[in-house]
Amino acid sequence: MQRHFAHFETLYDVGKVLWYNVGVCEEQGVIRQSYHFTPVFDAPNSARTVVQARGFDKEWMELYDKADFRTKDPVPERTMRHGQLLTWQDARWLEPNTPENEEYFAAMEAHGLIHGFGVPLYGPRGRNAYASFDFGCPLEEISDERLGVIRSVSQAGHQRICVLLDKARTLPDLSEREAEVLQWIVRGKSLSVIADILDLSPDTVKTYSKRIYAKLEANDRVGAVIKALKLGVVTA
Secondary structure, eight states, rough: OOHHHHHHTOOOHHHHHHHHHHHHHHHHHTTTEEEEOOOOSSTTTTTOOEEEEEESSSHHHHHSHHHHHHHHHOOOHHHHHHHHEEHHHHHHHHHHOHHHHHHHHHHHTTTTTTTOOEEOOOGGGOOOOOEEESSOOGGGGGGGGHHHHHHHHHHHHHHHHHHEEEEEOOOOOOHHHHHHHHHHTTOOHHHHHHHHHTTHHHHHHHHHHHHHHTTTTOSSSHHHHHHHHHHHSSSO
């Protein structure tokens, strides 16, 4: 574990921290995982929550990106209230469900999302997050050692992200058009869709996105969105 903790100290980009976490969890056998970074005072299933996910099928991600569907997901909030590891199945029966909650759980089953679990991640000044993982098999088949690695590395990665965000105090000098493109990126639109919305060529929007990432000192979309929301450059 110490080598993972030491490596985090060498990372100065939010995106690189996230992808290092992904790699460690995949080494432990995780086939699906997600990280949900929620702005302070927001619900963990709000439209403003930034979600990095890997291993989920395209249809599920398109569904989850819809704000009206995401708000039906009670698992992150129940996991945060529970305060420790909680399987998706236990989360389903932990509290009474609304019809919207049942619709969400039915959709999970239809997409084969059965055996996963969530963990709360804690940061300074209420900057908490939720992460989920799925080995594709019942949790009882996974050793405590593998679970310990995943939980410890995910918590350490979240702490590192919080440290990096605290250092990112200076507001980037974005042009009016760059701010407009960033606003649509934060809303989850692809670069091709943004090009259609703004009546620009895809190459032009791609150029704007590269400039935005550079000014936010981020290497990818997720890192840029998290920094933009933290700095208050845009709102979702």
